[in-house]
Each structure stands twice: as C-alpha cells, then as structure tokens.
Amino acid sequence: xxxxxxxxxxxxxSEVLETMIEYMKxxxxxxxxxxxxxALRAQEALKHAREQVAELLDCDxxxxxxxxxxTESNNFIIxxxxxxxxxxxxxIITSKIEHKSVLNTCKHLEKSGYEVTYVGNDxxxxxxxxxxxxxxKEETILVSIMWGNNEIGTLNDIEKISELCRKKEVLxxxxxxxxxxxxxxxxxxxxxxxxxxxxxxxxxxxxxxxxYIGPDDLGLRMKLPSLLDGGDQEYKMRAGTHAMHxxxxxxxxxxxxxxxxxxxxxxxxxxxxxxxxxxxxxxPDITFNGDQDNKIPGLLSINIPGINNELFxxxxxxxxxxxxxxxxSISEGxxxxxxxxxxSSNNTIRFYLTFASEINDIIKTLLQALSTLK
Numbered sequence: 625x626x627x628x629x630x631x632x633x634x635x636x637x638s639e640v641l642e643t644m645i646e647y648m649k650x651x652x653x654x655x656x657x658x659x660x661x662x663a664l665r666a667q668e669a670l671k672h673a674r675e676q677v678a679e680l681l682d683c684d685x686x687x688x689x690x691x692x693x694x695t696e697s698n699n700f701i702i703x704x705x706x707x708x709x710x711x712x713x714x715x716i717i718t719s720k721i722e723h724k725s726v727l728n729t730c731k732h733l734e735k736s737g738y739e740v741t742y743v744g745n746d747x748x749x750x751x752x753x754x755x756x757x758x759x760x761k762e763e764t765i766l767v768s769i770m771w772g773n774n775e776i777g778t779l780n781d782i783e784k785i786s787e788l789c790r791k792k793e794v795l796x797x798x799x800x801x802x803x804x805x806x807x808x809x810x811x812x813x814x815x816x817x818x819x820x821x822x823x824x825x826x827x828x829x830x831x832x833x834x835x836y837i838g839p840d841d842l843g844l845r846m847k848l849p850s851l852l853d854g855g856d857q858e859y860k861m862r863a864g865t866h867a868m869h870x871x872x873x874x875x876x877x878x879x880x881x882x883x884x885x886x887x888x889x890x891x892x893x894x895x896x897x898x899x900x901x902x903x904x905x906x907x908p909d910i911t912f913n914g915d916q917d918n919k920i921p922g923l924l925s926i927n928i929p930g931i932n933n934e935l936f937x938x939x940x941x942x943x944x945x946x947x948x949x950x951x952x953s954i955s956e957g958x959x960x961x962x963x964x965x966x967x968s969s970n971n972t973i974r975f976y977l978t979f980a981s982e983i984n985d986i987i988k989t990l991l992q993a994l995s996t997l998k
Contacts, residue, residue: 626986627945630976631923637827637880644873655866666868673875680878683811689835689858690871694801695725697820697835701797702729704848705766713763714738719751721960722770723799747964748915749778757788766795772803775949775960776914777923783814801825805881806921828877832870891979892922902987922977933973940993947974
C-alpha cells in the first residue's frame with residue numbers, strides 16, 4: 625500500500641522505535657522515584673528528551689511540558705488562560721477554521737460565560753489579521769490561531785500575529801501540530817506565548833506531545849492551572865506518571881527532524897511539483913485548495929470534479945491510503961472548505977506526500993481509479 629494520509633498520522637521512524645523499545649523492556653524506571661539507578665536514568669532520559677524537543681523548536685527546555693498530544697495541550701492552554709485571567713476578562717479570539725480541539729474547547733468556554741470571537745479568512749485560508757486586530761478589546765485575554773491548516777496546508781503569518789498580540793498586550797497561542805518538522809519554527813525569533821504539537825505528526829509515537837509556555841516577558845502570567853490534578857510532575861502543571869517510552873521516542877523524533885528537515889523538505893517539494901504537474905496533464909480540470917505558494921510541504925487538498933470523495937477513497941483503499949479531510953471531522957462535511965466558499969467538499973481529497981512517495985505509482989493508480997469510477 626502507498627500511504628498518503630500523513631496529515632492524520634505518520635508511520636514511526638525506525639530510529640524512534642529502537643529508542644522506545646529499551647524503555648519498555650529494561651529501562652522502565654519512574655523518573656519521579658529516587659535513589660535507585662533505574663529511576664536516576666529515567667530522570668536523565670526525561671531531561672534529554674526535553675532538550676531534544678527544545679532544540680527542534682529553538683527554545684529553552686524549561687518552557688516545555690509533556691502532554692498526551694496537541695488536543696490536551698490546546699485544552700490545557702486555552703482553559704488554563706481562561707481560568708487564570710477570568711478577572712481580567714472573558715474574551716477569546718480564534719478563527720473559524722481551527723482544529724476541532726481548539727473550536728470545541730472555545731465552545732465549551734462559551735457555555736461557561738466566556739465570549740469567543742471567530743474571525744474569518746480569505747479564499748486561500750489565511751486568517752484575517754485585520755479582523756483579529758479589530759476584535760481585540762480590553763477584556764481580551766487570548767488569541768489562538770493555528771500555524772498551518774491541517775486540511776489545506778495554508779500557512780498563517782504567525783510572526784505578524786504574534787507581534788500584533790505583543791503590541792496589544794494580549795497572550796497568543798498557536799497550534800503548530802502540522803508545521804513542526806516541515807518548516808523552521810524558531811521560538812526565539814517568533815515570540816509566541818503558547819504552542820502545541822504532537823509527536824505522531826513527525827514520525828514519533830502517538831499519545832505524546834508538548835505544551836510550550838514561553839517566558840513571561842509581558843508580566844501577564846506565571847504558571848497555568850493544572851488540567852489534571854495529582855502529583856507534582858511537569859512543574860506541577862500536568863500531573864501523571866511520565867510515559868517514558870513515549871517521551872524518549874518523541875525526543876528522538878525531534879532529533880531526527882532537526883537533523884534531516886532541510887533535505888526532507890527539499891525532496892518533498894520536488895515530488896509535490898512532479899505530482900501536481902503530472903496530475904494536471906491528465907486531468908486539467910483538477911484544482912488545488914489553499915495557498916500553493918505558502919503552504920506546508922507535501923500537504924495537498926485536491927478538487928476532482930465528477931467524483932464522490934468517500935466512494936473514491938474506498939475504491940482505492942487497498943492500494944492508496946488517502947482521506948477526504950481531517951480525521952477529527954470525518955463524519956461531517958468540511959467546515960474549512962465551507963469557509964473558503966467552496967460550493968461542495970464532496971469531490972475533495974487530502975494527500976500528504978513524503979520523501980518516500982512513489983509518484984509514478986500514485987499517478988497511475990489514481991488515474992486508473994478515476995477512469996473506472998461510476
């Protein structure tokens with residue numbers, strides 16, 4: 625099978641797997657324990673993994689909290705800011721095309737008396753920065769905008785949004801789940817206050833991610849309230865025994881991404897251009913959603929007139945793994961495409977190419993399936 629659903633999850637890198645196995649077989653110590661060698665080695669491994677993640681994000685390791693993934697990180701950050709700064713205000717700004725873990729967290733807060741402004745976007749999926757600026761008011765406590773869209777790949781100008789929020793003295797969070805490891809993320813140059821990411825988008829294990837809580841330059845915050853009550857793990861902000869096999873796997877995935885990213889992206893962009901050109905030669909009526917000049921490398925949202933995307937994905941499912949859109953909203957139509965003013969998302973398919981993608985085989989299989997689809 626040709627696997628092209630990497631926006632949902634990536635296969636695990638062999639180096640990552642080898643690192644994890646040791647921490648499931650012999651190095652199973654709890655880093656919160658003391659004195660005996662296994663616990664001490666686990667403490668060192670925890671510190672090293674945090675340093676590996678920090679190296680990829682170009683930030684200090686003490687700003688990183690390990691979580692179960694971006695969904696938890698998004699919940700922890702948004703709900704934590706809402707609780708901590710409720711006396712300052714109860715207004716949050718986000719966009720209409722965020723990931724469900726942000727949108728549904730905001731909807732939850734609306735039920736508790738918070739006001740949420742959902743700003744719009746242009747036809748390519750860029751969030752409207754002017755709307756963000758116009759929406760900020762004295763009661764605004766947080767702006768949350770994703771770095772790169774998980775359905776169409778369009779990148780937002782996070783540096784500009786971050787500067788705006790800094791100027792207005794409003795905290796800024798970005799969900800960077802889809803972009804880390806695919807573009808350069810330098811948190812020393814782009815001073816976001818909060819960031820979320822997951823390991824399973826960069827060839828690491830599922831069930832592990834980070835919440836970045838940056839330096840308190842504005843004097844607006846210290847520690848966020850814990851989402852999970854219990855022990856003192858993760859600077860007393862995220863209780864629970866550390867899943868060391870996942871944590872060391874995450875660290876190794878970040879190390880590999882940092883080491884190989886430039887070559888990886890260069891190869892993907894070459895494959896992406898070939899894929900698009902060959903596909904358009906055979907089907908000139910095909911169109912691509914989102915900004916094709918400023919996007920996540922390898923992620924493609926494609927409109928293919930005359931098909932039903934669910935039937936098509938099922939037809940090729942034994943040969944190619946593709947999806948109709950986000951795995952978190954697969955049971956409904958695409959709200960992302962609806963907000964791009966697309967008349968229908970029923971003919972849209974999402975691909976995510978990797979450096980190992982067999983472009984010729986993909987093109988051949990797709991065109992054969994399109995020719996026989998009824």
